[in-house]
Amino acid sequence: MKPSLGQPGGLYRRLRGAAEAQWSAYCWHPFVQGLAEGTLPKAAFQRYLVQDWLFLVQFARAKALAAFKAESLDALRSKASALNALLSEMQMHFAYCSEWGLSEADVLATPEAAETVAYTRWVLDRGMAGDILDLEVALAPCTIGYGEIAQRIRAHPGRLRQGNPYESWIETYSSPGYQALASDAALRLDRLGVSHGGEVRFATLSATFTEAARLEAAFWQMGLNAAA
Incomplete structure (x- = not known):
């Protein structure tokens, strides 16, 4: 799937391109396909839901860290x-x-x-060790990735609409509100890439982005394993 988020030549698309294999494994994981087709076992989704809440606790801590590391007053408010x-x-x-x-x-x-x-402690470690760009890159596969996952599901010819128990989840991330949030996150990454030396740091940032995508795929697999 061609990227629709971020700017051509911007940091986000470059990171995504460098991590193509891991990105595809994450964004079109069998767990995601099961959501799209309505075939995901209930036990797998329940496991995901519980762990997702526990994930969000740590994600909130990462957001608080991002506020601490914000590069401007406007960024702090945001x-x-x-x-x-x-x-x-x-x-x-x-x-x-x-x-x-x-x-x-x-x-x-x-x-x-x-x-x-x-996953969560690794994100916090990257944020503590680096600056705001390091942290935003570590967070990007979650925030932006869910937006792309929803786009992939919507475009999937095998998507089940009527009677899909996961349709409300799909609609949440397909909604204009969430798609705008994902788009803004990609554009912010592009801007930070310019202001914080993304070009000269690309190798390190790319390794961070790729690892985050791998950890996201492992998170899906964790849910799927509950139904094994």
Whole structure:
């Protein structure tokens, strides 16, 4: 699938191109195909939902770190707003979990999977060790990737629309609001690439982006393994 997010020649598209194999393995993982076709086992999705909430706890910490490392007052305000929105989303996540037979107590009593720990602590490590660009690159496959995943699902000729139990999940990430968020994140990465020396740091940034895509694919597989 040709990239539709970011600018031609910009940092995001260059990173995505350099990680093509890992990116495709992430964005069109069998878990994602199961969402599109409505064939994903319920146990796999339930496992994903619980771990996704636990992931969001650490993602919120990463957003707070991004606010701390923000390069300007406007960026700080934007990150603070994004953090507040994420915290609200986490509360709504409980309601969505309940629709799948998972109570708030169930979620809070579940330990983090090894894949959740590996991914989230790695992102926080990259953010602590580097600057705002290092952190944004580590976060990009999650924020931007879900936008592209939704586009791939919508374009999939085998997509099940009527009676697909995962249609509400698909619509969430297909929505204009989320697509705009993903687009803004890609463009911000392009701007940071210019302002923070992305060209001379490309090899390091590319390794970060590629590893994040690999860890995202492992997160899908973690969910799929619950149904094995």
